[in-house]
Amino acid sequence: MEIRTDDLHAMLGGTEILHGIDFTAGDRSLVGVIGPNGSGKSTLLKCIYRVLKPSEGAVFVDGQPLSEYRVRDSAKKIAVLAQHNFYNFEFTVQDVVLMGRAPHKRALERDSAADFKIVHEAMERVGVASLRDRLFSTLSGGEQQRVLLARALAQQTPCLILDEPTNHLDIKYQLELLDLVRSLDRTVIAAIHDLNIAAMYCDTIFVMQSGHIVAAGAPRDVLTRSLIRSVYEVDADVFTDSDGLLRVLFYPQSLV
Incomplete structure (x- = not known):
């Protein structure tokens, strides 16, 4: 796409x-x-x-x-993992991930065995299956982010x-x-x-x-280096490390 x-x-x-x-x-x-x-x-x-x-x-x-x-x-x-997510009601982790199936369902259509299979696979893939019955609001920020990624994956x-x-x-x-x-x-x-x-x-x-x-x-x-200086107003070195990965190394303002 x-x-x-x-x-x-x-x-x-x-x-x-x-x-x-x-x-x-x-x-x-x-x-x-x-x-x-x-x-x-x-x-x-x-x-x-x-x-x-x-x-x-x-x-x-x-x-x-x-x-x-x-x-x-x-x-x-298009599925979205947004920066800020707020819920006014108490949902379990599984309930939150099931929300990803909503675009594929008619009004008032019940969740099917196929929906639950997709949701379970999404939770397994991001490592939150063990949290399925926990309330979303009780999770850490990192756990919540992974649950929301599972919801996006369930949207397929x-x-x-x-x-x-x-x-x-x-x-x-x-x-x-x-x-x-x-x-x-x-x-x-x-x-x-x-x-x-x-x-x-x-x-x-x-x-x-x-x-x-x-x-x-x-x-x-x-x-x-010049773009980073222009856009971020900081000094940095940009180099390729021994594994061939591009790296950005920033300098404290006190050393500039």
């Missing part, structure tokens, strides 16, 4: 946040969106998964304007959007989550805070600054 935006503009509170974004995520690629806080990463993703309506321009899903899809149909195409969509998915995870689970996402064989769009994570896992990186795309390409072409 290909996701594309054409001259995308978006407003929040009367202020234009996105200023004509042209963006493409190719079929079965992992595309990272990076940039400092307030650069527009989450706003771009919200336009793609229909939480925010663009003020100008359009989002296209496999060449068809997203606005032409019914919400239920677009939910069969060809595209997955991740808004800073590793925020609440320790290093082990950051790597496990991205290893899992990398193995999914689907289009993935991820807003990523950690440049080293982006360098390790992304096929393509789009760099945002003040609501504009200022660079795009393969990690080795985009993550340069």
Whole structure:
């Protein structure tokens, strides 16, 4: 599945946040969106998964304007692991993951044995099957993030959007989550805070600054010392380690 935006503009509170974004995520690629806080990463993703309506321009899903899809149909195409999730009611982990099956069901249709099988497999895949009867609200932030990834997997969509998915995870689970996402064989769009994570896992990186795309390409072409200085206002070295991995090493301001 290909996701594309054409001259995308978006407003929040009367202020234009996105200023004509042209963006493409190719079929079965992992595309990272990076940039400092307030650069527009989450706003771009919200336009793609229909939480925010663009003020100008359009989002296209496999060449068809997203606005032409019914919400239920677009939910069969795109699943989301959002940055903030709040629940006012007490749900078990299994109940939360079952929510991922909603786009595939008619109104008032009961969950089937097939639904429970899909949900169980999703929970097993992200390592939360043992938590199935726990209340979601009692879990740690990292556990909640893994449950929400299981919900997205249970939705069985060809595209997955991740808004800073590793925020609440320790290093082990950051790597496990991205290893899992990398193995999914689907289009993935991820807003990523950690440049080293982006360098390790992304096929393509789009760099945002003040609501504009200022660079795009393969990690080795985009993550340069000069770009990091320009966008993040910090000094860094970018190098390839002995295993062939691209690394970003930041310097404390006191040493600059």
